[in-house]
Amino acid sequence: MRRLVIAYSLYVIAIWIFFPLVYPELHTAASRYASIGHAVYFSRLPLLPMLLYIVWKNHRWKELAASLERRLSRLPAAAVFVLILVLLYGVVQLPFRLAGYWNARNEAISVQPFSDWLGEYALSLLLLYLAVTAVVFLSQLLMKKFPKNWWISLWVMLVPCVIFVVYVQPIWIDPLYEDFHHLREGQLRTQIQQLTAEAGIPDATLLEIGKSAETVTYNAYVTGVFDSARVVLYDTTIEGLEQEEVLFIVAHEIGHYVLHHVYWGTAGFLVLGLFLLWMTKRLSAVYLAKRKLQAHQLQAMPLFLLLLTGFQLISQPVSLYVSREMEQQADAYALEHAPDTVAGIRMFQKMQSVSQGDPDPWPIITWLRSTHPPMQDRIKTIKEYTENKQKQ
Template structure:
């Protein structure tokens, strides 16, 4: 374990030295905010697998798990053990979370007060703890009942889980963090309704979310399944962009809905989940047999979380590639259906100005981090479209 921690320390030194000293010279368009953002992101990238590996290898934590299982009912023992792990991980990642918060404040991207940020961080840990406890408890029940096929049954239960994340979370969980209200009547709402009518989603719910208390950046997104759609605009987007620029970003989001990206994303999640659970079952069987631990024992929990964490880490580039392709498709839709395609150039230029992100990241950084194409690539695409139309 000491070798792993030493390697991670060397990794951190290399990451921060590169992004603070070398990368700004090699990519002169990058801001200090973007460089530090890269450093924070790549510092956290392997953190969860390393933490879970340390937990799995720690004999005292393993003994503690075994003693809890002997003294307490299953659910209570699991709840106590996962509360400890969640608390420890919250502390371990806190320095990097604080670095991200500080960087956003220094870069004048965030205006969120520290107390509000800290409250959201604790709320996220609480919701994460409750979700993991419920999923692990259900998984262990299935492991005990279906010793060979538990992973298939668990995968089938991912379907309602995915529906919850896509359909229920925006209505129940997101309002815990933000204030949502209907988009006010006026010319902008009328123009957006014309876009949604033309796209075949006349009943779309149009919402504005109060983001100006936390950030200066612009954004919008769309959610919804089963014939419903929720188009959500940041209040900063409405206040900071011209109407034709807002309509371009809204058309892009409508494109996600019309092109069924929510369905494709859900299907991809289920396919990935099937593969991850299958591999987890095969790998864990071999390791647990050597340790003489059964899958439904509390001591096995860190191993399952570790395997899933490593597999998720390995699959991240694929997930990010799919995300970028969907964004490109939505951009294509906006080019064909937005009232003013040239407004997209102005919109992306303004987004780049206020977000201060990396305008042209190296391919390896885009591959490992970016959910969207770079603003520079998107502007060039619109410019080329305008020339050839």
């Protein structure tokens, strides 16, 4: 364990030497904010798998799990075990979360008071605790009842949970964090309604979210299922961008909805989840046999969480690639449907200026981290589209 902690410590030191000090010198397009953001991200990347590995190997955690199972029934035992685990995770990742918050505040990207940030962090840990406790308890029940095919049963139970998170969270969970209200009447609302009508979603709910108390960045998104689309705009987007620029970003988000990216993403996640659960079942059987443990025992839970987290980490570049492809498709939709395509260039330039992100990260960083194509590539695509259209 000591070697692992030392190795991780050396890794973090190298990350914080390279990105804040060396990377900006080698890649002058990257701002200080973006460079530190990379350092925070890559510092946290292996943290959860490492923590779960230590828990799995540490004899004190084994004794704790065994003691809880002897003294408590299944649900309370799982609740106490997961509570300690989530609190530990919250503590060990807190320095990096604080570094990210400080970085955003120092560069004037975030204006969120520390008390609000801390409250949201605590709420996120609470929701994580409730979710993991439910998953652990349900997994134990299924593993005991279906010792050979629990992974299939667990996947079947995963389907409604994923649907709930993807489709219900924007309506029920997000309001716990944010202040939503209907988009104000005016020309912008009228033109957005024209875009939604052309997209076949004339009854879309148009909302504005108050983010100016937290950040200065621009954003918008579209959520909902079937005909219940919800177009959500940051108030910073409305105030900071020209109307044609706002319409371009809205057209992009409508593109995600029209192209059914949420459905495809959900289907892809479920297929990947089935594969990861199968791999976890096969691999965990080897380690559990060595320790003479049953899958449904609380002592085995860190192993399952470790394997799932590890497999998810390995598959993440593929998920990120799919996300970038979907973003490119949404950009293409916006180019065909936004009233002013050139406004997209101005919008991306302003977004880059305000967010201070890395406009053209190294390919390996894009591969390991980016959900969106590099900003310079997106601007280049619009310029090429405009030039080709003028030649026609």
